[in-house]
Amino acid sequence: MSGPPPILNQAPFTLENLPYGVISSSQNSTPHCATAIGIHAIDLCKYAETREFNFDSVKDGQLVANALKQSTLNEFAALPAKLRQQLRSKIQDDLRQGMVPIKCLVPLSDVKMHLPMKTGGYSDFYTSLEHCQNCSGEMTSSKTFNIPKNWFYAPSVYNSRVSSVVPTPTDIRRPKGVYFKDGMDGTPEYGPSQKLDFELEMGYFISKPVPYGERMPIASAKEHIFGFVLLNDWSARDHQLFEMRPLGPFHSKGFGTSISNWIVPMEALEPYSCSPKNVQDPPPFEHLTWPGKADGALDIKLSIKLVRNGKTHELSKSNLKYLYWTPYQQLTHHAGAGCGMETGDLIGTGTISGSGTDSQGRKTELGCLYEAERTKTDVVPLENAKYNGYLEDGDEIVLEGWCEDAEGKVVLGFGECRGKILPAN
Amino acid sequence: MSGPPPILNQAPFTLENLPYGVISSSQNSTPHCATAIGIHAIDLCKYAETREFNFDSVKDGQLVANALKQSTLNEFAALPAKLRQQLRSKIQDDLRQGMVPIKCLVPLSDVKMHLPMKTGGYSDFYTSLEHCQNCSGEMTSSKTFNIPKNWFYAPSVYNSRVSSVVPTPTDIRRPKGVYFKDGMDGTPEYGPSQKLDFELEMGYFISKPVPYGERMPIASAKEHIFGFVLLNDWSARDHQLFEMRPLGPFHSKGFGTSISNWIVPMEALEPYSCSPKNVQDPPPFEHLTWPGKADGALDIKLSIKLVRNGKTHELSKSNLKYLYWTPYQQLTHHAGAGCGMETGDLIGTGTISGSGTDSQGRKTELGCLYEAERTKTDVVPLENAKYNGYLEDGDEIVLEGWCEDAEGKVVLGFGECRGKILPAN
Structure with missing residues (x-):
């Protein structure tokens, strides 16, 4: 039995993945939304404050940005799938082009993970x-x-x-x-x-x-x-x-x-x-x-x-x-x-x-x-x-x-x- | 089989009862905490704003007043039993002495009832x-x-x-x-x-x-x-x-x-x-x-x-x-x-x-x-x-x-x- 390849232990979080989580860190002890790439988390609250979300409409961008400022992923998950897909594409584009601001990156080793959603059932x-x-x-x-x-x-x-x-x-x-x-x-x-x-x-x-x-x-x-x-x-x-x-x-x-x-x-x-x-x-x-x-x-x-x-x-x-x-x-x-x-x-x-x-x-x-x-x-x-x-x-x-x-x-x-x-x- | 006495249908809510609920009404459509006496609800949010809560300490009174301003009873229920008992005694005293302000009373016939608590399990x-x-x-x-x-x-x-x-x-x-x-x-x-x-x-x-x-x-x-x-x-x-x-x-x-x-x-x-x-x-x-x-x-x-x-x-x-x-x-x-x-x-x-x-x-x-x-x-x-x-x-x-x-x-x-x-x- 082989188990997962060793690379997984290093980097399960690829450009094709971009999972969502809720983190806190020594820089920001309040739980906030994030994604992960390689050995870093991307603070999505800061990302939303820093990058412009030019989606189909200004309102759409604001909806996404506001959802990413919450302490759980519930508001973001409740958005229409199209808006979530647009954010995902933007993050992928920004990563490919080196446009994710360094102040949004947090080493995963410095991250504390929280339950990602408020669960009712x-x-x-x-x-x-x-x-x-x-x-x-x-x-x-x-x-x-x-x-x-x-x-x-x-x-x-x-x-x-x-x-x-x-x-x-x-x-x-x-x-x-x-x-x-x-x-x-x-x-x-x-x-x-x-x-x-x-x-x-x-x-x-x-x-x-x-x-x-x-x-x-x-x-x-x-x-x-x-x-x-x-x-x-x-x-x-x-x-x-x-x-x-x-x-x-x-x-x-x-x-x-x-x-x-x-x-x-x-x-x-x-x-x-x-x-x-x-x-x-x-x-x-x-x-x-x-x-x-x-x-x-x-x-x-x-x-x-x-x-x-x-x-x-x-x-x-x-x-x-x-x-x-x-x-x-x-x-x-x-x-x-x-x-x-x-x-x-x-x-x-x-x-x-x-x-x-x-x-x-x-x-x-x-x-x-x-x-x-x-x-x-x-x-x-x-x-x-x-x-x-x-x-x-x-x-x-x-x-x-x-x-x-x-x-x-x-x-x-x-x-x-x-x-x-x-x-x- | 007799069922409950007829009076219950009119007035289950006696001075010995004082149950807690969450109501809205034509005067205030936001769900808020209440108790009930006779054919009336008492708006506990207004009551807390109107009456002074001289409990063991000013802080205790503020804790109770703040809890009663929420849209569910969770914060109030989480208070120490002693504080809840003190509120209950005060309402009973005020009712006996005619000191519940009329502006806190809402006819039960004008009341819409909501789930009283936010329930996790x-x-x-x-x-x-x-x-x-x-x-x-x-x-x-x-x-x-x-x-x-x-x-x-x-x-x-x-x-x-x-x-x-x-x-x-x-x-x-x-x-x-x-x-x-x-x-x-x-x-x-x-x-x-x-x-x-x-x-x-x-x-x-x-x-x-x-x-x-x-x-x-x-x-x-x-x-x-x-x-x-x-x-x-x-x-x-x-x-x-x-x-x-x-x-x-x-x-x-x-x-x-x-x-x-x-x-x-x-x-x-x-x-x-x-x-x-x-x-x-x-x-x-x-x-x-x-x-x-x-x-x-x-x-x-x-x-x-x-x-x-x-x-x-x-x-x-x-x-x-x-x-x-x-x-x-x-x-x-x-x-x-x-x-x-x-x-x-x-x-x-x-x-x-x-x-x-x-x-x-x-x-x-x-x-x-x-x-x-x-x-x-x-x-x-x-x-x-x-x-x-x-x-x-x-x-x-x-x-x-x-x-x-x-x-x-x-x-x-x-x-x-x-x-x-x-x-x-």
Whole structure:
């Protein structure tokens, strides 16, 4: 397993990327909007004050400039896509021509990252077929089926906890909760999780809202997505097994969700549109059927690393296109009952697993450790771990993601999604 | 079944109540903080500008005055309880002495009500034993137990959808979604819910936050509750049956949750502390055990009315003290995994059902229509309803709540929680 090329660690932030984030620095301790290029952030607040935005109209330029002066990206993301595209083109032109004023540049090493958006709702999906095949059974407490029938007719999803979404590299405290000591319906005990896990996901933020009480057609789903981040849905598997019946996950997910800090915009990801890996059988309902050509997925390569005792281990790899239900299908389903979607809402794709194996037939695309336990896959170096192959205090999990061109050259990356486990208190 | 006394419809807002809300009116169209007395609202923004707040210090008075100038109650609710109590005492004194300036009074008939708080998280519990006994089985798709074992060891709860919380009397659109046409795992179809239901609940708003990563002892749970409202957790039972496995309710609850508009503060409800109706067996974990005397519940009487074709029918009654897990236990559990609780967060108690029957042995304390279907109880006048005893387009549901003194005299009320069903679009 190779993981991302080394260059990614240096410069995931290329001219083709220009992700959006919220930074502060020693020069300006107030959180403000930024983009990133190479080893620098560009302070977009200063940039808007310095450069003239001659867009279609003076008013358009002022709208963009005002949005970039806010402390979150919400106002900017809510602008029409055309205006955001015009800003992106201007920054690209200015970079190519050396016209970005030096006073707008901040070394990334001097930057503190904040949550990029104010989020009103955070929902998390469960839409990877391989993940479900590897997990099903125990959590649903049924021996009569592997994956419930409903899963194949609509993307499965739950509301998660907004207040527990944290930026990289926030430490994650091992949570206390109730678990069955001796397996399902055994003796209930209250204490620190003994089966602490990660989940490899991506997340996407909403740009254009869907008003409460309304739906949207799948053909316009892209317009409602501002961009993507990496997302680690930390999970306490013993607490989860206890609480799943009948209302689904709560505490077992609500103690922390880490995201990478830079939102890679849809404009940067469009060139990586592709067919989903899986053919949907049964075919989806009409309102969930992607129109036109087979480009409803995104080809984004993913990897998981574990840092334990100072040593880095590559655990697994995956790809966003492996999802059975694509992000556009997810979003269309989500908005479908009229719940309302607001700018800044965060959607987790659900764990993204694949079916890949190595030369010894060992699974190499597992999206979490629970899958390793359930499928009896040794995930080196966890075989000797104290917690039955789960995370130990002090462990760090690092998710990475990137897009490659047709020749396999990395064009852009997401930066890291990173978090370290603190002992229970 | 008697329902609330008629006086409540005129004046639930007594001197002992003084609930908090956010209003606008023909005089002032900007949402602003208010309280209510009799048939009037008191504009608390004007009140703070007009009256001197001579609290413990000038600074304290300014803190309160500034908080009352905001467009939501969040800043006020986040103040120390002592300051909120001092404002309450001052308003009571001023009302007794005729010192509330007339320019601060607005007829309630001229008032438009808004959501009282900006809410970051909305969670909903499932903690009434009678409700669970009446419902269990189908939703959990198990024939081997009625209520899962975990239910008795920790209050069962899920994250719900903040963007769908609406004030009284917002209309509720019948949602579209996927359901099994021929019962569990039958033919999936996409369409308007055929089993639209209400749920009688109360909700409480968080005052003092619990920081992310921290817990709180149950003894201080009261300090974190600003006050209570009535809450109707509208539910699409056919969509719910489809989507429950394994992640719990989502669309079936996320199309609308109605609340009453005035938050009755904890200070007004403290005199109605009482023992819970149920003795908990097994006894709760130590961290969920209410300390000291048996006053961990609240005696709040509740009723449900249906308005159909212009005629009002009393459907059911209940009491907040019937809950198996009290609000203080709920909140302690909720905060227990470190998810963080913010000022303005809304917690639903879950459906509140009782075990009462009438002279013919018919159940009279069902909290929703699904219970009536499951227990084969005719809830007049729904026996002839088009949708198998569920809500029809045009139906209105009205929840009411009130507290009585030892002689059975009504001391305070919550006002209505009301919503009308619109046809699917």
